[in-house]
Amino acid sequence: MKLFDIVIVGGGGAGLYAAMEAMKTNPGLNIAVISKIYPNRSHTSAAQGGANAALANKAKDDTVEMHIFDTIKGSDYLADQDAVEVLCSEAPKIIRELENMGTPWSRMEDKTIAQRPFGGAGRPRCCYCADKTGHTILQTLYEQCLRKGVQFFNEYFALDIALDGSRSKGLIALNIKTGKIEAFHSRTVVFATGGYAKMYWNRSSNAAGNTGDGQAIAYRAGIPLKDMEFVQFHPTGLRKSGLLVTEGARGEGGYLVNALGERFMSRYAPEKMELGPRDLVSRSLETEILEGRGFDSPAGKYLHLDLRHLGADLIKSRLPQIREMCMYFEGVDPIDEPIPVRPTAHYSMGGIDTDNFGRTIMEGVYAAGECGCVSVHGANRLGGNSLLDILVFGRITGRAAAEEAGKFNPSPITDAEIADKEHEIRSFMRPSGHYERYGTLREELGQALAQNVGIFREASKIEKGIEQISILKERFSHVRVFDTSDVYNTNLIQVLELRNMLDLADTVAAGALVREESRGSHTRTDFPVRDDENWHKHTTYTLEKGRPHLGFKPVTMGRYELQERTY
Amino acid sequence: MTDSTIQHTEDKRDVTFRVHRFNPQVDSKPYFDDYTIKLEKGITVLRALNYIKEHVDPSLTFRAFCQAGICGSCAMRINNMSKLACTTQVWDELGKTREPDVIKVEPLRNLPLIKDLVVEMDPLVGKMQHYENWVDSTMPEEQWGRKEFLVSEEEFQKYDKATDCILCASCVSECTILRAHKEYVSPAVLLKSYRMNVDSRDGHHDQRLAELVKDHGVWDCTHCYRCQETCVKHIPIMDAIHGIREDAIERRGTKDTSGARHAEAFMEDIEKKGKLVEATLPIRTNGMAWTMKNLLPMAFKMVVKRRTPPPPPLVRSTKDIEKFREEFREMSGHVAKDHQKKSGE
Numbered sequence: 001m002k003l004f005d006i007v008i009v010g011g012g013g014a015g016l017y018a019a020m021e022a023m024k025t026n027p028g029l030n031i032a033v034i035s036k037i038y039p040n041r042s043h044t045s046a047a048q049g050g051a052n053a054a055l056a057n058k059a060k061d062d063t064v065e066m067h068i069f070d071t072i073k074g075s076d077y078l079a080d081q082d083a084v085e086v087l088c089s090e091a092p093k094i095i096r097e098l099e100n101m102g103t104p105w106s107r108m109e110d111k112t113i114a115q116r117p118f119g120g121a122g123r124p125r126c127c128y129c130a131d132k133t134g135h136t137i138l139q140t141l142y143e144q145c146l147r148k149g150v151q152f153f154n155e156y157f158a159l160d161i162a163l164d165g166s167r168s169k170g171l172i173a174l175n176i177k178t179g180k181i182e183a184f185h186s187r188t189v190v191f192a193t194g195g196y197a198k199m200y201w202n203r204s205s206n207a208a209g210n211t212g213d214g215q216a217i218a219y220r221a222g223i224p225l226k227d228m229e230f231v232q233f234h235p236t237g238l239r240k241s242g243l244l245v246t247e248g249a250r251g252e253g254g255y256l257v258n259a260l261g262e263r264f265m266s267r268y269a270p271e272k273m274e275l276g277p278r279d280l281v282s283r284s285l286e287t288e289i290l291e292g293r294g295f296d297s298p299a300g301k302y303l304h305l306d307l308r309h310l311g312a313d314l315i316k317s318r319l320p321q322i323r324e325m326c327m328y329f330e331g332v333d334p335i336d337e338p339i340p341v342r343p344t345a346h347y348s349m350g351g352i353d354t355d356n357f358g359r360t361i362m363e364g365v366y367a368a369g370e371c372g373c374v375s376v377h378g379a380n381r382l383g384g385n386s387l388l389d390i391l392v393f394g395r396i397t398g399r400a401a402a403e404e405a406g407k408f409n410p411s412p413i414t415d416a417e418i419a420d421k422e423h424e425i426r427s428f429m430r431p432s433g434h435y436e437r438y439g440t441l442r443e444e445l446g447q448a449l450a451q452n453v454g455i456f457r458e459a460s461k462i463e464k465g466i467e468q469i470s471i472l473k474e475r476f477s478h479v480r481v482f483d484t485s486d487v488y489n490t491n492l493i494q495v496l497e498l499r500n501m502l503d504l505a506d507t508v509a510a511g512a513l514v515r516e517e518s519r520g521s522h523t524r525t526d527f528p529v530r531d532d533e534n535w536h537k538h539t540t541y542t543l544e545k546g547r548p549h550l551g552f553k554p555v556t557m558g559r560y561e562l563q564e565r566t567y
Numbered sequence: 568m569t570d571s572t573i574q575h576t577e578d579k580r581d582v583t584f585r586v587h588r589f590n591p592q593v594d595s596k597p598y599f600d601d602y603t604i605k606l607e608k609g610i611t612v613l614r615a616l617n618y619i620k621e622h623v624d625p626s627l628t629f630r631a632f633c634q635a636g637i638c639g640s641c642a643m644r645i646n647n648m649s650k651l652a653c654t655t656q657v658w659d660e661l662g663k664t665r666e667p668d669v670i671k672v673e674p675l676r677n678l679p680l681i682k683d684l685v686v687e688m689d690p691l692v693g694k695m696q697h698y699e700n701w702v703d704s705t706m707p708e709e710q711w712g713r714k715e716f717l718v719s720e721e722e723f724q725k726y727d728k729a730t731d732c733i734l735c736a737s738c739v740s741e742c743t744i745l746r747a748h749k750e751y752v753s754p755a756v757l758l759k760s761y762r763m764n765v766d767s768r769d770g771h772h773d774q775r776l777a778e779l780v781k782d783h784g785v786w787d788c789t790h791c792y793r794c795q796e797t798c799v800k801h802i803p804i805m806d807a808i809h810g811i812r813e814d815a816i817e818r819r820g821t822k823d824t825s826g827a828r829h830a831e832a833f834m835e836d837i838e839k840k841g842k843l844v845e846a847t848l849p850i851r852t853n854g855m856a857w858t859m860k861n862l863l864p865m866a867f868k869m870v871v872k873r874r875t876p877p878p879p880p881l882v883r884s885t886k887d888i889e890k891f892r893e894e895f896r897e898m899s900g901h902v903a904k905d906h907q908k909k910s911g912e
């Protein structure tokens with residue numbers, strides 16, 4: 001059996017950067033990237049805004065120090081300050097490195113990389129490439145990995161870590177194109193599979209595959225997850241798909257209107273109106289809906305984002321993308337009709353608990369990007385910091401794995417282990433008793449989470465959510481894969497993804513229930529204020545007897561003392 | 568998506584999706600399945616397919632990921648046109664087939680079929696590797712991260728649009744040459760090659776170009792414009808193809824063997840295209856004026872430089888064109904003479 005030095009699971013920004021950096025650190029290593037889709041399709045491509053770095057190209061007085069402070073404040077003081085320091089001080093270097101290898105950054109007059117203002121940042125430090133920043137970064141990294149000859153195993157679905165007691169021997173994965181279970185015997189495994197916000201399903205802006213595969217695999221192997229209750233909501237997702245209508249629409253003067261025809265933001269932010277901070281606007285929309293002033297449809301309640309008064313010319317010239325999106329995905333032309341919107345889950349702050357080098361508690365297992373939780377985002381991520389996170393920690397983790405791989409000598413993965421997995425997979429095709437359809441369960445999971453563990457949370461609702469999740473898990477044991485073929489069985493893949501989401505949903509709900517305070521994205525109506533005395537700490541979850549066992553970890557402080565978070 | 572999402576609203580209709588099916592483990596050849604579902608206005612083809620998969624036939628197989636037109640996974644042929652299922656409204660496709668309310672859905676062409684609507688993407692990745700579709704930075708790797716290259720707006724504009732490509736392979740699926748020659752470089756790969764070649768940070772231009780002018784490369788394109796008309800991101804792919812050809816002639820001249828082959832290809836083009844009157848796509852779709860304005864300047868630029876004549880536009884045998892063709896022959900004659908002179912010197 002071939003022994004890999006590093007197996008990277010996930011081909012988005014974090015995974016590809018890790019692969020590239022590992023190749024650079026030691027070109028002699030045997031490195032593989034395993035991805036359930038072609039890497040250039042990864043969700044990194046959907047990040048439009050940009051990546052923060054104190055290059056000081058635009059604001060000459062910008063400093064790394066200010067970036068650090070903005071990030072810590074934005075996190076509602078739950079970020080680890082040493083990790084934030086790494087993130088922000090590496091930022092200028094990594095943006096330039098990407099530039100040097102071909103990323104087409106937009107430019108300023110003086111030919112340097114352009115920067116623009118972004119929410120929660122004291123200076124314009126967001127580097128961008130029009131509204132396709134993530135897309136161009138992902139393309140660049142993929143191209144560079146091809147240049148360096150990284151071995152790709154595309155369309156492989158990672159199933160589980162192969163364990164030797166409490167140690168990793170590598171990874172077991174399903175080759176989607178052939179249906180074969182294959183073992184990746186490896187000294188180290190790096191998880192970079194992205195976020196888990198898709199568990200909110202129709203109430204999520206995420207790609208269909210952001211199902212937290214890496215987190216679920218780590219969790220099943222006994223590796224702790226961290227801060228899972230923190231999920232960020234964006235105020236204006238399209239009603240049907242959850243896709244984002246970017247802040248630009250409100251920036252240009254769009255109104256948020258309820259079913260009574262009121263511009264309801266006057267109630268919540270009389271001065272800033274529609275342009276209040278993201279979490280406040282999200283909560284306002286949710287309140288309107290909860291108090292019965294939303295529009296009704298069987299697809300769920302929603303509100304209107306009205307652009308009609310801006311006129312066809314302005315909409316066409318300044319908001320062409322948004323208009324196109326509404327027409328493509330909602331069948332609505334904002335020139336003639338208001339856009340149906342509601343808040344949508346779009347980023348998961350929590351993930352696999354790692355140190356500043358991406359290491360988990362299991363030797364030889366690492367995590368990076370949205371999949372990991374270092375933590376640099378704490379309770380709330382700042383815009384422009386997610387791309388930065390995947391790049392900086394993707395690289396650091398890749399280097400750490402390359403340097404440490406030699407330390408591990410895993411025993412081989414046996415045929416029996418592979419046969420076990422085959423059996424497990426086959427069993428989905430003939431469940432006992434009645435059967436369930438995955439589509440229904442997936443939909444219900446999204447609803448259960450959005451209603452009970454969504455923007456507003458309170459003990460009784462979260463408990464209801466936990467109960468619903470456990471019923472869904474029971475029903476999942478009867479789920480049936482109807483497609484029995486080996487080749488490209490997407491029916492099977494989607495069922496496996498649902499299993500991952502169900503496993504993780506437990507931790508999100510458990511964390512939401514135990515954290516009796518409101519901090520960042522986590523709002524408890526029964527505990528409306530931040531409680532530093534009791535809750536200035538991370539939550540961790542380890543799987544024990546099928547349930548998340550909760551633990552706590554102190555927040556690493558540094559230069560910045562706790563302060564109230566006001567903007 | 569629930570039944571409810573689908574069924575809400577005023578404007579509802581029964582729509583039949585005639586979907587290409589093929590499971591290599593059981594089927595000897597592909598066939599079509601009809602799925603008729605009730606849909607509301609405002610639903611995309613991808614959402615309809617998801618609905619069919621979740622509620623009617625879970626074995627129906629297709630790729631999709633972002634559902635937002637940015638990842639390039641869901642390209643397929645819808646009513647005989649390659650496009651993204653997630654950005655295509657069902658209502659816009661109704662009435663495009665002879666049978667009302669029937670939408671035909673097939674896999675992309677020119678790539679090996681795996682199952683139902685899924686095709687193999689590896690050949691495309693292989694071509695990207697072959698034509699080195701990456702920036703080979705003039706800055707040594709050890710120096711990366713210290714300072715940025717200075718890039719002017721003008722330099723940036725040269726490749727800005729090309730970086731919109733999401734590698735969905737819609738253009739690949741519609742390319743006329745690929746139908747006949749699977750080895751052909753492919754429009755998306757030409758676009759990417761061009762994007763790298765005009766990047767001021769790249770130091771691999773000449774080698775890439777040398778590969779592009781070989782067999783199955785840039786000279787094989789027939790200028791049929793199908794790729795550009797298909798591109799889901801509205802990228803002017805033909806500008807890239809023209810750009811590479813122009814560049815090839817400018818940098819490589821006609822002195823080496825492949826250079827001479829260009830000239831031959833051009834001449835052959837003219838002759839061939841005279842016969843291909845039915846395939847005069849640019850003119851058919853863009854009109855004579857457009858063709859003269861957009862394709863001829865390049866021709867004249869080349870001629871002024873006394874180099875190999877450019878590829879002719881695909882034209883109908885109108886009087887104007889006859890005249891153009893005559894001029895063209897004359898130009899070619901000049902060039903040929905130039906060559907003789909040169910080699911004689």
Ligand code: SF4
Pocket residue numbers: 741742743744745753754787788789790791792793794795
């Ligand atoms: S113009 Fe050239 S590359 Fe484009 S479709 Fe036609 S033959 Fe293919």
Ligand code: SF4
Pocket residue numbers: 731732733734735736737738739754755758797798799800801802804
């Ligand atoms: S050039 Fe256009 S059609 Fe072709 S792969 Fe790129 S985005 Fe798709």
Ligand code: FES
Pocket residue numbers: 630631632633634635636637638639640641642651652653654
């Ligand atoms: S699903 Fe990503 S482009 Fe359609």
